[in-house]
Every structure is written in structure tokens, then in C-alpha cells.
Amino acid sequence: MSRLWSRTGILGIGLLALAMLLAACGGEDATPTPVPANATPTATPKPTDYFEGKTIRVVIPYTAGGSSSVLVPYFAHQLPNYIPGNPRMISSHITPIIAGYNFLAKADNDGTQIMYTSSAPIAQQYTEESKFDVGAFEYLIGYTSGESTLMVNRNVPFSDLQEAKASGHQLRLAIETDPTEMNGSDIAVLVTAEMLGYNLKLIPLSIASTGTAEMLVAMERGDIDGQVAGAIWYTMPKLRPGWTADGTIKPVAFFGRPGQVMAPNSETSTVALNYTDIVLSQASAELKSLYNALVVPDVALGKHFLAPPGTNPEAVAILRQAFTDAMADPVFVKGLERLLGSPSVNFSGAELQTTMEAAVAAYGEGRETRDQKVLDLYNKYTK
Template identity: 25%
Template sequence: MAERNFVWNAEPDGLTLALEATPGVLEQFTTQAQFDMREATMIGVTSGREEAWFIRGTLSYNCIEDAFGAPFPDLTIAVDARTPADLGSNVAVGWLADELNIPLRMRRVPVAATSEQYRMIERGTVNSWVSRSVWNQLPITRPGWVSSGFVRPFADLSAPGVDIGNNGEGDFHCPNVHDTYVDNLDDQALWLAMRPDLAMSYNLIGPPGMSAVVTEALRGALASAMADTRFASNMENFTGIRNRFTDGATAQQDLTDTVNAYIRYKGQVDLIARDVFNKYVR
């Protein structure tokens, strides 16, 4: 939040930029935000649109359809949510559990950052994890987890048309939930609006009002770097995050569309968040 506010208020000379893990849509609608992401200058996006729900291998489920209507065992995920507004994109997981009748419990924890999530999965504090980047990082951060079956795919929660694929230790064989199970057009739009952070990850942004010359120079430099096979491969190997580059002009429109869609559905999303919090968070 502080970084986005700082960049938003910086001189639009191209010298102050931020590399953000999320598009900042949810943060925009908090009291601390001083920015409107539709007006920030988008330089480009290096990855995103993937989200994996994976489970401990001790669970009896294969993919998500095995849990439809199952009375038990509960799928447990960790959330650091004190209020419905704190659920973020996990609102969509609760909505999906209701729609598909999946046994779910959200375990409230003080901190649900990546390092804590690793420990909770290892100890069995929770038996599943929803993450946009960890699946592809597992062969680096926890070698053998996937190949041994300690964790397994459960549901591909990625954007429409995206297949998570193989992370080097195993294939994410479960189907894309949006493409397979969310049939109604209104539900499809709601599904995306509940998860605006999925739209892009590791996006490079600048303050509003940057000149076209400076903007295009920065966009061109990033595009050239991402087109360099050696650079892109080294970055992917270093981060463990799969590259999905989107050029700045396209990303600018994508971000505007994402914010507008969230605004359109925000009232409905807030009601769903309240219901999900009351039903699943313990």
C-alpha cells in the first residue's frame, strides 16, 4: 500500500516505478489508498492469470469433482481474515464451495503469508492451499513434494483458457474450473470480478501523467527484455514463476477493465464475502 501511494504521488518522469505482485484493485478500495489503478501508468506485466488449489496427498480426492456433494473430509485453507473484507480473492473459493457443494473450512490464522503456509501444510494444520505462484515454485522450494505425492493438484482456478500445466515434477491434471464448471455467463463475470488479483502479477507501474515518450521507452525496454530468450529463461528459473508477458498498452486496458468490472459487481461481492465469512471462517 505504501509503495503504491508513493509511486502515485511521485513525479511522472519515469524515474520512480514499482514492481507489484498484484494489480492493486482490492487495495484501491481501502481507506488508506490514494490511487486509482485505472490512471496509473502500466509499463507491462511479466506473469499472472494462474491460480492453483492443491491438497495434501493424504486426502482421498483426486480433482475437485470428487468433492462435489461429499460430506467429508473438509478441505481446509488458511486465511488471515478478521472481517469479510479481509478475505480478498478467497471469497471466490467460498462461493465455489457453495455452488458446487464442496466441504470447506477456512481456518483463521494471524498470518497467512507464503512462509507460514508452507509450515501449515507440512504440519497438517491445513490440508490445502490456494496460490497464484507457489505450484510452479515447489520443485525449487520443496523438491519432491509433488513427485512423491505429498501434495497433489485439486482445482485449476486460473483465468479462462489458462492451463497451469507441468511444474517439472508433475502435471496439474485437474481442469480449469471456470471453463469446466462455471457455465452461466453472469456467474462467469462474477467469478472474475471476485478475483481481480488474478488478472496480472508482477506488473511494472509508474505514476499517472507520464509522457508518451517516456512511457513508450519504458514499455519498449521491458518488451525487448521479455523477448530475449536468455533473459526470460533466467528470470523464470530465478523466480520459479512462469512468464506470461503482457505489453504495457494491453495491460493498461486490461487493468481498467478489471477495475470497472470489480466496481460493477462490488455490492454483490461484498454480500457474498459476508456470507462466506459467516459460514466458513472458524
């Protein structure tokens, strides 16, 4: 089989030709096509053609059809332009998430197998089925941060979580049906409820893990009062124009990095207080420890790429550099942000590596007691 076939594939050629034709034909109102992000990376140490003729597989540990089905193909299409040797990149779904991590943990560590993910299954690594250590992987880049916003319907009679208790309103929020699947945002809500003593009712719903659109409909139907999610506040102007501007939906809490100030979205300057700061300064030692171990790492870690433990350092360096170069290219970033619907950030692989190693170590201390506490809180607020 010739290299041409193996590198691009029959359909790839067809699609490329078609896209070029479409771009060339354009319409009368078509704007000039931006130059694809294929500029030569700047300041890159010229490595050998390590990846030339190779195929890099990006594992997606989520079912097809979600945002990862669009984001990863974007990277697979664009990133090879920044990797010397211009390798082919493809994506494969391996689910559930533990299976994806298990696969990566024993995959070839020559840089040809990497994974995209938006969470760090630190808790799951202690389960019987898992065969990985989250801290042992080679982190390549993080391109979103993991802060989240708790936003509620207009009819909720408070504008800040600290007023919730006094309002006497029962706040109804959706939660994962599986307590072990709760992410940092979910736990942040539990911690604030415990700290502030407001009336929280968590409703286990299967849509809680699937995302924003279904949750918005559940809010519109009145099933729940609000939702806590990552970039939702920033994508709201696209999903429901005018709703954040006219107060149909309002932010009541922000869970960001310590000291981080919530940024306004494109429609309104309304923002919420950063409850990470409030929790870390006011909560009990037990709640603080919980927050530090389970929420802070998630806030630091958004969507990111990682490689198997012990991956060839040369391959790791090339890939990290490629990601860094891509994230420094305005054309690439513009395309990425169109898909994300919110601004991207650039956490270097080395930075993530340090964060993750610290997070795993922090999680390991007093794990069983803390896990039990989380489970108790889940049961308390779902009853």
C-alpha cells in the same frame, strides 16, 4: 558530486569490481559466465537520451525480505541496459500497499518513479485512506500471469474438487485474517465451495499473506489440508523434491484464464481442471459476477510494473520498450526465471492497461452488494 558517484555509488562500484573479480577467478568447475543482458535492444526507435543521468526509483509496496527483495534488485540491475541513457535504478520499500499506491499516485510523472507489485488493490481504492485509482496508472509490463493451483495433502480423499462433496471430507485451508485482503485465489475457493457445496473450513492465519514456505510447514504439521497459491505447483519440485511426483501433494483445482489448460510441472504430468471454465459455465449469475469481477482480473494480472497516472508518454514508451526488449532477451529471461522458479510471460503494458481499466469498471458495478456477499462468504466459511 561527479556523475560517476551519483550514478553508481561507492558500494556499487565495489560490488561490481568484486563480482568481476569473482567471475574472472572462477573455480575449476565454473562454467563460462553468461554475457550480462546488455545487448543493444533490437528494433527500438532510438529515443532521445531521456533517461540519461537520471535515477529511476522502483517502489516496492511490501516489507523487505520477501521475493520482491530479490526480484526488484534483479530488474534494477539489469533493466538499465535496455533503457537508452543507461539510467541508475534503485528500489525503495513503502508499506503498506495502500501507502505505496498513494505515493505513486502523486509521484513525479516523468518516468523516474515506478512501482513493482503483484496485485491490484481495486477493492482498497474505495477505502478512506486510499488516494488513487488503480485504472488510472500507466502499466508498463506484466511478467507472470496470476493463475493459481489448489493443492492438498495426500490424505485428502479426493483428486478433483468436484468429488469433494461426495467424499464428505472437511477441507481445511488457510485464509487471510483480513477479509478485505483476500486475493482472487481465495475468492475462487469461496465461489467453488458455494457452487459445489463441499465442506470447506477456512482458518484465518497470519501466514496466509506471507507465502508458501510457512504454509507448507503448516500442511506438514497438519494444521491445514492444503493451500491455494500462484506459482507454487511449479516451484514444488524445488521446495520439496519428489512430493508432487509421489502424490504427497496433489492438485485438485486450477484457477486460470478462461480456456487455459494447466501445464504440468517438472516432476509430474498430474494436472487439475481449470475451474474458471467450470464456474463461468455452471455457477449462478451472482457467483459468476463475483468471479468475473474479483478473480478474473487477478488471474490476468500477475507480477507487474506501473508508473504514475499521466506519466510523460515518451517516458512510458521508452520504459515499455525496455521491458519488452528485456523480456525478449533469453539471457535476461533465464536469469528472471531462475529467480521466479517458474516460467515468465510477457503481457505488454498496453494489454495490461486495457485489462485493468476493464477490471476497475467491472468492479465498480454493484460493488457494495458484491463486497457484502464476499464478506458473508468469508464469515460463513471461517465460522
